[in-house]
Amino acid sequence: MNMDYQARILLVEDDASQASLLTLELRRRGLEVLALRSGEEAIKVLDDQAFDLVITDLKLGGVDGLRVLQAAKKAQPDLEVLLITGHGSVDSAVAAMKAGAFDYLTKPVEPEELGIVLAKAMERRRLLGEVQRLREEVKGKYSFEGIVYASPSMRKVLDLVQKVAATEATVLIQGESGTGKELIARAIHEKGSRRTGAFVAINCGALPEGLLESELFGHVKGSFTGADRNKRGLFEEANGGTLFLDEISETTPSLQVKLLRALQESEIRRVGDNHPIKVSGRLVVATNKDLGKLVAQDKFREDLFYRLKVFPIQIPPLRERPEDILPLAEHFLRKARKKIGGKADRFAPEAAQALRSYSWPGNVRELEHAIERVLIMSSASAVRLSDLPPEMQQSSGPGVSxxxxxxxxxxxxxxxxxxxxxxxxxxxxxxxxxxxxxxxxxxxxxxxxxxxxxx
Ligand SMILES: Nc1ncnc2c1ncn2[C@@H]1O[C@H](COP(=O)(O)OP(=O)(O)OP(=O)(O)O)[C@@H](O)[C@H]1O
Ligand SMILES: [Mg+2]
Missing domain, CATH: 1.10.10.60 (Homeodomain-like)
Incomplete structure (x- = not known):
């Protein structure tokens, strides 16, 4: 059988000898198999695990194969189900096909027959995936490491991510709060050759100077009160990986000097130690301020600024890329439903319009939180305008003619x-x-x- 990926199969068969025969046969073909003995167990597992194919006996002790099929389709609409029927139960096999089974096999299952049907099912799955991918591409919307977007401006940002990921360059990410700076920093890490190393993140605005310095560079025992042992810093932790410095504008001038030296020399010194240590992580920094402006106001060192902005990435605020609002809202709705449950799985047209015309001062983070709250508020299968927070209702309501x-x-x-x-x-x-x-x-x-x- 020709498959480009290792497929995972859920097998539901209550007859032990039949189950082990089929499991052996499937594993022999290089497939991963989870074999369960009852429909009840299968339905539970289908709820939180992904499979490429379900093979189930039609007649099971309690919950039967048809119910497993329904549960599979509900959990994952594109999941194919193959039914195994006892000899002569052609009527129920016909019913199964009507209910959406991909195909059926009659007992005893012949290996060749199984092989043919499997190959067909996998090919169909591959084609469905391909169609899906092409559709998304035509829509101009696809997901890049969990990053949802539809706007040309975000596409450009991701093109930059792709380019810089392949290099060792220091990256400066600028964008308003909540625009996805950390997400982009992680994407750069994941797409690059250092993905096998650690992604180490620290918020420079969250710690006082002394503590930040010892976090970043480490310290040796006795270098200050409380330093009771040697400690590696984050620069060392990120060796071979990525060090992400968030809110870089919040560093003090003296720390900026130390950062500059670390960047220029690719080496650091632990606090209280003169011995230089080579470091090799990639540096990604982020800020929601305009660093150039801070330099002009003498609030950020110019030499460090030029070192950092070798490869700048500017993430536009959400209001400047309204095409992204609905795809993101739908993404967060799906995510929230998985997390907290809830009924709504789409937006009524007026609600969608209101989301699009709102200005999103807190950007994507505000949208994410808003959708969670909205899902809790809503009681119908579509989110209505009245489920949205008042400030959003206004933007498409009386405010607009x-x-x-x-x-x-x-x-x-x-x-x-x-x-x-x-x-x-x-x-x-x-x-x-x-x-x-x-x-x-x-x-x-x-x-x-x-x-x-x-x-
Ligand atoms: N394009 C996107 N697709 C999916 N999720 C996104 C996208 N952009 C942002 N998010 C999500 O929005 C939230 C905020 O993003 P993130 O923390 O990266 O923003 P930030 O710019 O670092 O914010 P801050 O300046 O406040 O630190 C996160 O939960 C992130 O996963
Ligand atoms: Mg952040």
Whole structure:
């Protein structure tokens, strides 16, 4: 069987000898198998584990195979289920196919037959994954190490992440509070060759100078009251990995001098020690201040600033990339549902509109917290406008004239329609324009405005 990845299979079979035969056969094909003896157990496991395929006996002691199938589809709609039926129970096999089983095998299961059906199931899974990926790509929205976005400006940020990850350069990440600076810092670490090393983060604004210095550089026994043993600093901990200094603007001038020296010489000295120690971690620093401005005001050392800004990344505030708001809101809604439960799994159109027009002064972090609260408030399957905090309701309510709201809706509808057709034409512009009955240039212009097409 030809598979590009190690698939994980859930096998549910109450007959012990049948179960061990199948398990052996599956493992022989290089598949990972979790074999369970009852439908009850299977349903529990399906709730919190991911599988690539479920193989279940139709007739089980308590909860039967059909119920397992339903639970599998509910937990993971694209999960394929293969049923095993007793000899002659063709009727129930037909019922199973109707209920959405991928295929069925009759007992006793022949290895060749099993192989053929498995290969088919895996191929289908691979194709589904491919289609999904292409769809996301057409939408201009995909997930980069858990980073959700749809805007061209964030795409540019991630292009920079990709580029710098491959180098050793020091990175300066600037952006308002809550824009995702730490997330980007982690992405740089994860994408780079130092991902096998540690990612060590420290907030420079959270500690007084002396403590910060000994945290960063370490100290030797007796160097100050309370230093009762030698201690490695974070620069050493991050050797071969990434050291992330958050709120770099909060460091004192004397610490800035020490940082500069560490950067220039790739070596540090522990507090109370003159002996230099080589360090080799990559440095990523972040700030929500405008460092250039602080330099101009003599509040940050210019020489350190130039050392740090070798590779600057600016994360735009959320209000400047409204395309990201709904994808992020949907992402946080899914996340919150997993964490705290709740009914709502989407946003009503007025609520979505309100989220889009709010200014998000606390950026993505504010959005994340707002969605958690909203999920607790909401009682219907869609989040309604009235479930949102008052300040957000206003931004699409009385604050905006009816006519403006209406034309915003029209734009939404037009955009959705165009994208729908564009997608169904497989991204072919000439064909899409023809179907929509508009000129090709008009379509290009619109696609560009949506962040798609000619960029
Ligand atoms: N594009 C994104 N996709 C998914 N989650 C995001 C995105 N941007 C930010 N987040 C989430 O928002 C929260 C805030 O992000 P993060 O802590 O990285 O921001 P920050 O810029 O470091 O904030 P601060 O300046 O307050 O330290 C985190 O929970 C993070 O996972
Ligand atoms: Mg942060």
């Amino acid at each position: 009816k006519a403006a709201a209406f034309s915003a809706n029209l734009e939404e509808i037009e955009k959705r329609h165009i994208l729908e057709v564009y997608r169904s034409c497989g991204g072919n512009v000439a064909e899409t324009a023809k179907q929509l009955g508009i000129g090709r240039n008009t379509l290009w212009r619109k696609l560009k405005a949506f962040g798609l097409g000619a960029q």
